[in-house]
Amino acid sequence: MRRRTRRWAVADDRRVPRTLHPVAWWIWAVGLATAASRTTNPLLLALVLAVLGVVVANRRSEAPWARAFKYYLAMALVVVGIRVVFRTIFGGDINAEDMHVLFTLPHVPLPSWAAGVQLGGPVTAEGTLAALYSGLQLGCLLCCLGAANVLANPKRALRVLPGALYELGVAVVVALSVAPQLVESFQRVRRARKLRGAQGRGLRVxxxxxxxxxxxxxxxxxxxxxxxxxxxxxxxxxxxxxVRVFVGLCMVGGMCGLCAGAYGLLDATAPLPLGVPTLIAGGLCCAVGLALGGRQVHRTHYRPDPWRASEWVVAGSGVFAAAVLFAGLGAHGHGLNPSTHPLTWPSLPVGPALGILTAAVAAVVAPPPRRPARGGTRPAPPPAQETTCQAGSERAAPPTSRPAGKIVGVGSQASGVPR
Amino acid sequence: MIAFEQVSVTYDGGESPVLRAVTARVEEGELALVVGRTGAGKSTFLGAVNGLVPHFTGGTLVGRVTVFGRDTRTHKPRELADVVGVVGQDPQAGFVTDVVEEELAYGMEQLGLAPSVMRTRVEEALDLLGIADLRDRPLVSLSGGEQQRVAIGSVLTTHPRVLVLDEPTSALDPTAAEDVLAAVTRLVHDLGVTVLMAEHRLERVVQFADRVIEVRSDGSVLEGPPESMLAVTDVAPPVVQLGRLAGWDPLALSVRDARRRGGSLRAMLSGQAPPPSRSLPAPGGPGHGDTVLTARRIVVRYGDVTAVRGVDLALCAGQIVALMGRNGSGKSSLLWALQGSGPRRSGTVDVRGEDPKSLSSSRARSLVGLVPQTPADLLYLDTVAEECAQADRESSGDSPSRPGSLPAHPSTTRDILDRLVPGVPDDSHPRDLSEGQRLALVLAIQLSAGPDVVLLDEPTRGLDYSGKQSLANILAELASQGRAVVVSTHDVEFAAIAADRVVVMATGDIVADGPTADVVGRSPSIAPQVAKILAPLEYLTIDQVARSLGAAFLEPSETGLPDPPRDAPRDASREAPSGSAGPAAP
Incomplete structure (x- = not known):
């Protein structure tokens, strides 16, 4: 792995570092998520996670949000855990005759109005495995979104919002910057409370x-x-x-259409007309609303992100993965959704696996992210505690940021003076 | 060109107008300095320039404000954004984006400028303000002075013809303040930007001003050239006070001018030794001179940042120590570590045989009291009376019978508050108090526990000259009761009038420690103005000069400010504590 990274690094040297267009990352990630949503095969899902990991490791920037991928992974684990535990407690298989019973929880009979919900009962290997697979699928979706967030600066992503949605974008940006401030002032006040003795419990505190x-x-x-x-x-x-009311109606209607369409498209059991037609209608409705709403907003973007070949390839690789799994190319039988009843060992269908692997192209094709220049001399931002203790606007000054000397000079001058 | 015509502003629910029939003009290319006492309405005056008052704040504005022909009555702040750039008191609160470069471009994006124009203007602003190396730094990682310059740059990129700055240097250390002011004067001199600036610490800016606008406490406004205005204003920097004292006409506004004029004054003063800058309490006072707190090898670390590196410090009863140093030099960390509530990696603190860190927080505060940088953090009840009662309950739990300690304060928090600042109404909300009153309230709460050591972290922010003088008087009274007082501050003039001893910190070390006159008086960067003007004589404060000259007009004002007699009606009720605190006056 390390050797390969180094070879890439050599190739990267010849390219101009820049940030990939955030929309390209989002299309890529949503494509992978779509692909993941079509399969419960743990091998394919693991492959998706591996692709995400490789790309994130190679193309994330050094910004604070770019270090968050591990949290998404942790969250995915929690999702899997919750799914399995709930299945164990609430999904006891009643007719478990032909299944492999792992152990049996005491069955709690529920009143008739709660029919359909089981509490306790036999826990089978089949049920647990099914829960594990679907949990893994959910976790995988979560990680896809996480990767998009990590790879694309969330604020730059918001800037590509059409003019009519600008206010929404600003609100999100402000919320993002206010949240850490709230945490900081919370810590500051809690410490200040100690200065006052900080007695009492509960509501008073x-x-x-x-x-x-x-x-x-x-x-x-x-x-x-x-x-x-x-x-x-x-x-x-x-x-x-x-115009505002009309725009609002268009947007709400369009969003409903988009949601219904996406559901129809992604859920294989949904009726056919709910799919593509609704999606297109919703999209059109939204487009009209955005165009109307944005027409009178005159605003420009500083250093807009260009859309070049790399963007096409990255976005295309994600879409390709989605398309391959959608079409079920090269998958036969239970390749995409391995059976858990009867228990079978999942096999790795070659076509979908190659489709997913294609998305890993992004790790090479995407331009290397801009690293902060003058890396060695750049002072790291002070840790959170530092700012809380220098509360308010007295911030910790990075040692290199101001010419050192004046006050130090005072010291050297005055330190010889006996007290 | 900015014109106020008969402008009066009354806020909703306010009894009297904040501004009363104001007529003023600022011509193009001027640097106009807006002065006045705390709470006099400087911010209202500045806010009226771009229509934030009353469009945003509410209230009623009578009269007319025009900025380059645009009437704020018909133009909202956003429609004046291309003419007026506004930087508020706390630049960080006004940042919309998170990276320096994007912040600089934000205003232009709102105006819809072409990307190529934006690109060049951002580069120009980066160079003009000397922040090019900060280009892609996150805004939160900047120091105070850098933040302030970025904030100025971010309004400059729209090429406004007027720049409105509300106390741009109030939170900065002297060096960072110099950087900001240098940037501002460059804008005025090279670009011809009209600048309207409010500032408490006049000593830094008065020499650059072309016009002084004084917002008086009754809401009226006086304006004129600085030399004639400063002869009569309520607030005046030391250089002007010295000029008033010496009877110079016209006044000298810069240290350079004063030094050239001051030959005769220096000759007059050279014969005698300067009186002490602070009248020390009688040596026979309670426990005076004993070492109350001994700190050894204090180390404070946050992650891999070492804020305090092995500091030794001894504090004596009855002594006032000013802790100085750049932003981020470890002053706050040291104070919190001494109090025991803050983190401390290693080292010991000994207050009368006990380490506050090992005690419960209520016991610790009866040994060492700390007033934090944002005093409002301690206040959470609805009225002053409730806060005082709560403080009494909190402090009554402490064991008063510590051997060898001061007798526990017999009085209630309310009594202490009245001694510090008389006349704070019982039913007012702590948030509605002036800066000085709020500070006094928190100080009273901390004193109710009867601590031997009192620490104050940056208490002078937002205080005007008389507010600082009364704070100095309060500290003097605490010291005369036998307490050890430490006050961290950027304000050299305050350190000169208040402190017996100055400790300078840099990057977590103590680099200078000694009597005020020795440490502060001989420094090129942190000497008070009087010391610079009268060097080599060892004078630090106006008060010393006045006493040396035997000036009789020190008498009328116990605040120590030699105000020339004038019949200005002063509304002192909303002002910072008007000093009558104690025995500090000679």
Whole structure:
């Protein structure tokens, strides 16, 4: 692995580092997610995870959000765990005659209105395995979204939102930057409470912390609103009321159409007209709404991300993986959804496996991310505790950020003076 | 060009107007300095320039404000964004994005400028403000001075003709403040930007001003050229006070001018030794001179950042120590470690035989009291009376019978508060108090536990000159009761009037420790103005000079400010504590 990384690194040297268009990453990730949603084969799902891992390891930047992939993995594990535990407790197989019973939990009879829900009962290998597979599938979807978040700067991703949705994007960006501030002021106030003796329990303590934190947050929100207003936010939003209502209707209708269409398309058991036609209608509706809503908003983007060949290849590889699994190419019988009843060992269907592996192309094709220049001398951002203890606007100054000397000079001058 | 015509502003629910019939003009290319006491309405005045008052804040504005012909009555703040750039008190609160470069471009994106134009303007702003190396740093990782320059740059990119700055240097250490002010003056001189700036620490900016606008406490506004205005303003930097004292006309506004004019003054003062900068309490006072707190080899680390590296410190009863140093030099970390609530990797703290870290937090605060940088963090009840009662309950649990300690405070928090700052109404909400009153309330709460050592972290932010003077008086009273007082501050003028001893920290080490006159007086960067003007004489404060000259007009004001007599009606109720705190005045 390390050797291969090094070879890539050599190839990367010849390319201009830049950030890939966030939409390309999202198409890629959604493509993989779609592929994962078509199969419960643990081998294929593991392959998806492996592809995600390789690409993330090679193409993530050094930004704070780019280190979050491990949390998504942890979350996926939790999902699998919950799925299995719930299945064990609530999904006891009543007619487990021909199954492999692992152990039997005491069965709790439920009243008749709760028919269909089982509490306890025999736990079978078949049921547990099915839960494991579907949990793995869910976790895999989660990791796909996580990879998109890690690879594409979430804020840059929001910037490609059409003008009509700009406000939504700003709200998300502000929320993202306010959340860490809330954590910081929470820690600061909790420490300050200790200065006052910090006695009492329960509600009183909660009040002592919540009141200053929320008051501070509200104050900051007002300052931010004032700053945004005076910097021209919402300057040309002069859309008439009738148009606004129409745009709103278009968007809501379109979104419903998109959701229903996506459901129809992804769920193999849904009726056919729910699929493609609804999706297209919903998409059109949304497009009209966005075009109308964005028409009167005059705003530009600083350093817009270009869409070049790499973007096409990355997005295409994701779509290809989805298409292969969708068509079930090269998979026969239970290749995509291995049977758990009777218990069989899952086999690795070659076609889908190759389809998924294609998506790993992104690890090479995507341009290397921009590393912060002058890596060695760059001071790392101070850890969170540092800022909390230098509360307020007295921030920890990185040692290299200001010419050292003046006050130090004072010291050398005065330190000889006896007290 | 900015014109105020008969402008009055009344906030909803306010009894009297904040601004009253204000008529003022700022011509193109001027640097106008807005001065006034805390709470006098400086921010309201600045907010009215781009229409935040009243469009955003609410309230009623009577009269007319025009900015380059645009009437704020018909133009909302967002429609003035291409003419007026506003930077608020806390730059971080106004950041919309998370990276320096994007923050600089944000305003232009709102105006819909072409990407190529944006690109060049961002580069220009980076160079103009000297922040090119910060280009892709996250905003949260910047120091205070860097944040402030980025905030200024982010409004400059839209090429506004007016720049409005509300206390741009109030949170900065002297060096960072110099950087910001240098950037601002460059904008004024090279680009001809009109700048309207409010500032408490006038000593830094008054020499650059073309016009001074004083917002008086009654809401009226006076304006004029700095030399004539500063002869009469409520607030004045030390260089101006010295000029008033010496009777210079016109006043000198910069250290350079004052130094050139001050030859005769220096000659007059050279014959005698300067009186002490702070009148020390009688040596026979309670426990005076004993070492109260001994700290050895204190180390504070956060992850792999070492904030305090092996500091030794001894604090004596009755002594006031000013802790100085850059932002991030470890001052706050040291104070928190001494109190025992903050992290401490190694080292020992000994207060009368006990280590506050090993005690319960209520016992620790009866040994060492700390007023944090944002005092409001300690307040959570709805009225001042409730806070005081709660503090009494919290403090009553402490064991008062520590051997060898000061007698526990017999009085209640309310009594202490009244001694510090008389006349804080019982039913007012702590958030509605002025900065100085809120600080005094938190100090009273901490004093109710009867600590031997009192630590204050950056208490002077947002205090005007008289507020700082009364704080100095309060600290002097605490010291005279035999407590050891440590106050961390960026404000050299405050350190000069308040402290007996100055400790300078840099990158977690103590680099200088000694009597105020020795440490501060001889430094090129942190000397108070009086010391710079009167060097080589060892004077630090106006008060010393006045006493040396035997000036009689020190008498009328116990605050120590030699205000020339004037019949300005002053509304002191909303102001910072007007000093009558104690025996500090000679």
């Amino acid at each position: 909660l009040r002592g912390i919540a009141v200053p934190v929320l008051e501070g947050a509200l104050e900051r929100a007002l300052w931010l609103a004032a700053a945004m207003d005076s910097r021209g936010y919402g300057r040309t939003g002069g859309v008439s009321r009738r």
